[in-house]
Amino acid sequence: MNESIELQKYRAVVDYLGTRYAGWQCQPDRTTVQSKIQEALGQLNREPINVIASGRTDAGVHARGQVVHFRQKRRMEPKLLRRALNAMLPPDIRIRSARMAAATFHAQKDAVRKRYEYRLFIGPVLSPFLSETVYHLLRQVSFERMAESAPELEGTHDFSGFAASSSRVKNATRTIFLSRLRRRGNQLVYRVEGSGFLQHMVRNIVGTLIEIGRARRPVDDLTRVLESRDRRNAGPTAPPQGLCLMRVWY
DSSP states (O other), rough: EEEEEEEEEEEEEEEEEEEGOOOOBBBBBBBHEEEHHHHHHHHHHOOOOEEEEOOOOTTTTTEEEEEEEEEEEEEHHHHHHHHHHHHHHTTEEEEEEEEEEEEETTTTTTTOEEEEEEEEEESSSOTTTTTSSSSEEOOOOOOOHHHHHGGOOOOEOOOOGGOOOTTTOOEEEEEEEEEEEEEEETTTEEEEEEEEOOOOOTHHHHHHHHHHHSSSSOOTTTHHHHHTTGGGOOOOOOOGGGGGEEEEEE
């Protein structure tokens, strides 16, 4: 392999099952997806490598399209780099693709749109093969009520009412391009695409939709929560295992 003094920038798409991890971002004394990838790159390069992602995912949340970038001195063919990293990473983290990136590319700052999906299982018996990637609803919900409500979030709004109670973000305004619920057999799939998302935002939206589906809230309650800008008016935070980052646009 050829060595070069210049730092080479790479862009990669990463898939991971977040069950065993304390989220994306490195944390002291906790295992995270970022720490595992940086550990593998460090072994490959024999020096610390910092990896930047399009955004953080919480503990237990999955990704099928997380985008990252990093720099290293060693110039490697992308396919060889992908193969080497996957050989060192645990089986629940995979580099799906890798390529050289422009010097100006930034995985977080250049992202213009993201897609998340949250999966709900409404059948009586949940297969153990699905238990890590869906939230099993043990009580009935009305798909029709939830599906009617979901599009209310489309547009540009202040999403403070759906942010984590601990959020300190100064500007909570985001644009939601798509907010829809679909039914696939025994699964309800909530798909949301936006310019960006606040901490716990999607999970708080889903928790509110579930209460709408149980007729504990009116169908138009998402609008009320938006207008209130108060997290206390939204529903409970849905658990993490049903949430997955699907795609990032640049």
